[in-house]
Amino acid sequence: MDALISLAPPIAAVVLALLTRRVNISLFLSILLGAWIVAGNPIAAVGQTFDWFAEVMTDEWNARFLVLVSLLGAGAAFMHTTGGSQALAQWLSGKVSSSRGSLLLTWLLGVVIFFNDYVNSVIVGNASRDLTARHNVSREKLAWTIDATSAPMATLGPVSDWIGYQVSLIAGAFAVLSLTGEQPYWAFLQSIPWNFYALLCLASVPMIIVMGDFGPMKRAEGRAQETGELVAPGDNPLSSVEEDLGEVPEGRGRVWNFLIPLVVLIGVACWALWFTGGGSEGKPLMEAIADTDVSVSLSWAAFAMVFVGIVMALLQRQSLEACENTLLAGFKTMLPALVIMVLAWSIGTVTGALETGDHVIAATESWLSPTLLPILIFAIAMVISFSTGSSWGAMAILTPIGVPLAYNIGDMTLVSMAIGAIFSGSIFGDHCSPISDTTVMASIFSGSDHVAHVKTQIPYALVPASVSALLYLGTIVIASPYILLAIGLVLQAVVIKLLASRRA
Template sequence: MDLIISLTPPLAAVLLALATRRVNISLFLAIWIGGWFVAGNPVAAVGQTFDWFAEVMTDEWNARFLVLVSLLGAGAAFMYRTGGSHAVSRWLSRRISTGRSAQLLTWLLGLVIFFNDYVNSVIVGNATRDLTGEHRVSREKLAYLLDSTSAPMATLGPVSDWIGYQVSLIAAAFTALSLTTEKPYMAFLQSIPWNFYALLCLVAVPTIILLGDFGPMRAAEKRADDDGDLVAPGDTPLSSIENDLGEADTENGRLYHFLLPLGVLLGVACWALWYTGGGAEGKPLMDALADTDVAVSLSWAAFAMVCTALGLALLQRHTLEACEQTLLAGFRTMLPALVIMVLAWTIGTVTGALDTGEHVIEATRDWLSPGLLPVLIFAIAMVISFATGSSWGAMAILTPVAVPLAYNIGDITLVHMAIGAIFSGSIFGDHCSPISDTTVMSSIFAGSDHIAHVRTQIPYALVPAAVAGLLYIASMVVSSAWLLLAAGLVVQTIAIWLITRMPSD
């Protein structure tokens, strides 16, 4: 019964959002339901709900993240108003002649920007939004491309704040086991081939681009291609820089109006992630990334980007009044997303108050065996991350439990498998959850309706997830991760080919 109660608020949020397409109302009602469980009656639940709002908004990391997202919106606004975004689109349009090649370019850029998922969405979304629009690629498809390369690449590396975080979780689990013979970073590297979902997801993107679309995405792409409607009639993008900011200085816009602010963003972010983690004090790179302050580092980088873009606007003879209006307009474009994020964080607080993660683990603990452990961990990670909207939260809940369990009932190879399964399932649930921050960011910078993005992406995510689940089951008889992965890629390609050949409704 405790498990059902603890899962009710997050599942209610997801189901209501998908059914009503009103994310904010759905999230608020789900939080209120959680408050009812905690407070004991519906009236007191209102007070509990607003106490949770105050808690998440005054949390230091959350507050910094709200500032970060606002600054990213302002930076994107300046790149648009100075004509930088249009200059990039013009430059790329002379080299990209089809919608398929525009999508492949988006995928390749997503692979290159691997050190942070948020920065990935900002850079890739701004660089390709106009280009894909010119070739009638739906906003839902662009959001899928952003979402399916950002987190999977960040969790695989080669260097990212995600990896630093993941290695720190592994290190803590090894310390609890008094396992001094194994190096946490080497254990992470050994777990990469077992991170089936992330690897399969990255390959699924170009496979779908080349073989064709299916499910709700097929309808979205047909609509965009036939009618030129990048967003379905009646849908509302989370933000639209173009509509909110008005005319851009397309005549004077140059590539450097786009590339220089982004170069500053990347450079300062890399330096700050190293510096705030103690890199200047002599720490090795991965140790510094494990201890870095992501919110502080990226806030510095976003502020530096805004300052650079503001300077370029002034050099273009924009008045101070116009620059101030651009700055505020950039903040406004992020407001709907900021509201969703506060509500999503509050759902995370609700699941913490109801011990959702612990109840899920407890309900499955007695089923675990060495052979079944990887696939069960994968499934549990999917449930927790989907319910909470946080892949990092699912990793933090599962790693201290699953790693010692794998070591005690198996060997170090089973530990590597368990680590890969944790990260794999966490990313899948995060992808499919409408209350995930990375999913929200993808919707923002693709200019997509958020629920439309979730609805069209879920069938695409289910394919690599299903293949990953089969591979974890097959690991009971096949011990080579690379052999399993090779077989999985073949199965996934055949599955996508078959699905794309099925007639549409």
């Protein structure tokens, strides 16, 4: 019963958002519900709700993230007003001749930009938004393509802030077990083949692009291809740089107006992730990445991107007033997303106050056995990450529990399975929960309505999630993750083909 009560607010948020298509109101009401459960009466619940808002907005990491997103919006605005995005789309349009090709290019960019999921969304969204629009790709399809590559790639690496975080969690669990002879990074590498969801999710993108759409996405793509409406009538994109800033005169910029700020963003981000983690003090790369301050590092990178954008605008003889207007418009276009993020963080605070993760684990721990451990850990991680909107939170809750449990009832092979299952289930929630920050980021930089993105994406996420669950069950009889992955890829392709052959 405690588990059901603690899950009530996040479930209410998801259900209300899908039913009403008003994500802000839905999130607020679910937070109020959580506050009522905690405070015990509706009057005190109002005060508790606004206490939580104040708490999440004054948290150092959250405050830096709000600044980061605002700066990224400004950077994207300068890419637009200097003509960089337009020039890139024109150049790529000569290389790509179909909607399928534009989406495959988007997926490939997402695979290449692996070192951070936020930067992935910014770069891939800005690089592909105009190109896919020229081929009448719906914003929902673009948002899914971005979202389905950003988090899975960040968790697989080879080097990212996610991996540093994951390795640090494994190291903590090994320390508790006194496993001094085991290397945490090697244990992470051994877990990658068991991270079925991330691998299958990445593979599902080109599969669906080539084989065809199904479910709500099929209807969205039909609308876009037949009418040219990239966003459904009545939908409200979280961000629209083009609408906020207007059209750019033809031929104003060159591809360099896009590429130079992009290179600066990536370069400063990579350097800052290494530097803030103590790389300049002689720490090995992976230790530096594990100890890095992501919010500080990416804020520096975003500021550098904006600074370069301003310089390039001034070199085009744009006035200081025009630069200031671009800067403010970039901030403005991020405002709806910032509101959703504050509300989503507050839901996370609600689940923390209700001890959702602990209750879910307590309700399922009596079922655990060596043969069922991988599938149960995967399912629990899915529930926690989806309901909290945080993959890192789910990883932090489950790794200290799942790794020692796997070691005590099995061996290091079971530990690798457990680690892969934890990260796999955690990625599911981060990928498709409406209150996940990376889901919001995908909506922002694709120019999609957020609820439409979630509604069309969930059926696509459930395919690799369902196949992954079957593969974790398959560990009972098949010991090789590579054989299981091969089976999973074939099964996933068959399922997608069957679904795509059905009418919308």
